[in-house]
Amino acid sequence: MKTIRILTLFLVGLTIFSCEEEDLTYQGPLQVELAKGERRSNQLVNYLKISGNTVRDSALIQLIGPHQSNAISVEWRINPDNSTAVEGLHYNILSSGPVSIPAGSSFAQIDFEILTDNIDLGETFTLAFELVSSSVKVSPNSKEWINLFGVQCPSDLAGEYERVTTFGWHFLLPDFPSNTETVTLTEIGSGEYFIEDITGGLYTGPYTAFGTTARNAVIKEVCGDILLENIPDQWGGFIRQDPDQPMSNVDPNTGVITIYWIGDGDGSNAVSVYTPQ
Secondary structure (H helix, E strand, O other): OHHHHHHHHHHHHHHHHHHOOOOOOOOOOOEEEEOOOOOOOOOOEEEEOOOOOOEEEEEEEEEEOOOOOOOEEEEEEEOHHHOOOOEOOOEEEOOOOOEEEOOOOOEEEEEEEEOHHHOOOOOOEEEEEEEEEEOOEEOOOOOEEEEEEEEEOOOOOOEEEEEEEEEEEOOOOOOOOEEEEEEEEEEEEOOEEEEOOOOOOOOOOHHHHHOOOOOOEEEEEEOOEEEEOOEEOOOOOEEEEOOOOOOOEEOOOOOOEEEEEEEOOOOOEEEEEEEEO
16 A cells, blocks of 8 residues: 555656646747847958948847737937947948838848948948837847948869969079979868968979978968968078069969969079969
């Protein structure tokens, strides 16, 4: 009998527990807020900088509570106290006047565009959207969303190239005046690429007589410019961008990469032209 009583009490306890389901639906007053969406307020976003193009984006307004049978009107503004971006220079607003959350919906949006041509790399600006009033309550804790933004340039250089290196000077000239080979650029990060032996075969070819080995490198594309990291050579110097030559670059129309490099240690220098295959 003792065993039966314990089992009975256990079953009754399970029955009571199963009946107490928590109601997780929102029970507060209807209100609207600027939704965080995929980006939090003041979370940096870099828009792609493409000449002549603008980038469209939007601030999202969300209804907290059940769908309504009538549209909900929301007044908003750009808060000048928290905005550093200038309208007409850095952005344009595409939504005019109040916006409405349609009947049976939970969202409305304020559309704007970013004028990336007028923003330099490294610059950041803020654009603060603020809800002013609505036909329902405005959430006091989520009435403002700040779009913190800058720009970045697209980069797509990974692939196979024919590399033709023409040497301006090295120890063994007039021997080995140029070299042609096939190389692969491997993307290792946003706009960053790995290249085997930046010297165009000099350090893996005739310079091996001096004990040299491949000088592998990482280059970075920044809006058409090619930035070459300082690679230690074997004479106590660096292989780097030649300061007496134009900036290394990529042609936006052909994809041809031109790198001007110099070796501090021995004075060797060359121009390497990479043609996509």
